[in-house]
Amino acid sequence: MPAALSQSFREQLSALNRNQDRYVADLVSLILTTAQQSGASDVHLVPDRDGIHMDWRIDGVLQSIAHIPDVATNVIARLKVLSQLLTYRTDVPQEGRIIEPLDAGRKSDVSGDQAALPQIEMRVSTFPTLHGEKAVVRLFVGSGQYRRLSDLGMPTSTDSQWRQLLTTTHGVLLISGPAGSGKTTTLYASLREIMHESPERRSIVTLEDPIEAEVPGITQSQVNVTAGFDYARGLRSLLRQDPEVIMVGEIRDRETAETSFQASLSGNLVLTSFHAGSSSEAISRVSDLGVEPYLLRSGLLGILSQRLLRRLCACASPGQDPDDALGLRVERFQLPVGCEQCNGTGYSGRLLLAELLDPRQGDIGRGILSRADADEIEQHATAAGMRTLFTQACEAVDTGDTSSAEVRRLFPSASGYVDPS
Numbered sequence: 001m002p003a004a005l006s007q008s009f010r011e012q013l014s015a016l017n018r019n020q021d022r023y024v025a026d027l028v029s030l031i032l033t034t035a036q037q038s039g040a041s042d043v044h045l046v047p048d049r050d051g052i053h054m055d056w057r058i059d060g061v062l063q064s065i066a067h068i069p070d071v072a073t074n075v076i077a078r079l080k081v082l083s084q085l086l087t088y089r090t091d092v093p094q095e096g097r098i099i100e101p102l103d104a105g106r107k108s109d110v111s112g113d114q115a116a117l118p119q120i121e122m123r124v125s126t127f128p129t130l131h132g133e134k135a136v137v138r139l140f141v142g143s144g145q146y147r148r149l150s151d152l153g154m155p156t157s158t159d160s161q162w163r164q165l166l167t168t169t170h171g172v173l174l175i176s177g178p179a180g181s182g183k184t185t186t187l188y189a190s191l192r193e194i195m196h197e198s199p200e201r202r203s204i205v206t207l208e209d210p211i212e213a214e215v216p217g218i219t220q221s222q223v224n225v226t227a228g229f230d231y232a233r234g235l236r237s238l239l240r241q242d243p244e245v246i247m248v249g250e251i252r253d254r255e256t257a258e259t260s261f262q263a264s265l266s267g268n269l270v271l272t273s274f275h276a277g278s279s280s281e282a283i284s285r286v287s288d289l290g291v292e293p294y295l296l297r298s299g300l301l302g303i304l305s306q307r308l309l310r311r312l313c314a315c316a317s318p319g320q321d322p323d324d325a326l327g328l329r330v331e332r333f334q335l336p337v338g339c340e341q342c343n344g345t346g347y348s349g350r351l352l353l354a355e356l357l358d359p360r361q362g363d364i365g366r367g368i369l370s371r372a373d374a375d376e377i378e379q380h381a382t383a384a385g386m387r388t389l390f391t392q393a394c395e396a397v398d399t400g401d402t403s404s405a406e407v408r409r410l411f412p413s414a415s416g417y418v419d420p421s
């Protein structure tokens, strides 16, 4: 439990005057500004019988922050006003963005230095539940707009290999990982790298759903599925716009996958993300979507697969009991403890793991053509020198950067397990 964080929030909460007209507006401002200052990526507001329960996602993990009595309906209504949703519709899910300055109407008698706050974009979604509407606010951290590859902390060899691939003029570059693994941040950083490092100007266009950050110098467009403007159709039209580099937010279906690979063969560099647990799994799943092996083999330049592991705080202590290694083959390991610095969680910040699969290495290409399964592709890749995400995760335990429990949270059943008997 993030004791310090929730206590500090509750103290600020109790400083607000419940009898003032501005109470709900101030409360919502307080929630959003403190969540942002704490580095939360999402705020969950869940109504229950007697109020609203609030959780924040910090470093990828949901943390319980506070229970606020009575005001559930008003808080959600205020969020809906800020994000220009229909306040009178409480029976259907809605989505919107907060575009107004967050602190409009706030006066300096409320705690918090709003002048120092950077403008950040927030996406609000509401969902009807048993006790009223639940709202989730996603905070896009403004500083992310300026992130370059060098800011991501990718392993050095992967970083230089990936930069090399970004200079290529045609082919498909896939970024894979589960939700919340930082794929979008890497996609944007890669686009900025191409834009700033290319010796000559390249025409860079994107198709996104939604556009999460604006990148100056790049033509970005948002698909609109209800209007029939989906990824596949958008991509076909974009190809008539003389592009050189195309970023497709995510490949979700066969048509988008095929069109992306065909576009890469006709002289475009296509960057996209794909939901898969590892690089080798991404290959077999793209193949399962129906992309022909020869198209995959000739179009694919590389797959970057990534994960974000929480870093142990300095308060960690050395583990003694071998059972606490949770079956990981490691020489030594540290256990999370918890202190004021890390809000009692034992972790602070995150560590990026990234594996890069180059299909031109070793027997990988042959494996793709013969529709080998993910395990076999991975064997070819590791034989060719790829260090898997799980190997990197175990190394991070050995070096004391993360804990066995954190590795098991992300890789519950990965191999390397030593049978205790």
Ligand SMILES: [Zn+2]
Pocket: 313, 314, 315, 316, 337, 338, 339, 340, 341, 342, 343, 344, 346, 347
């Ligand atoms: Zn700590």
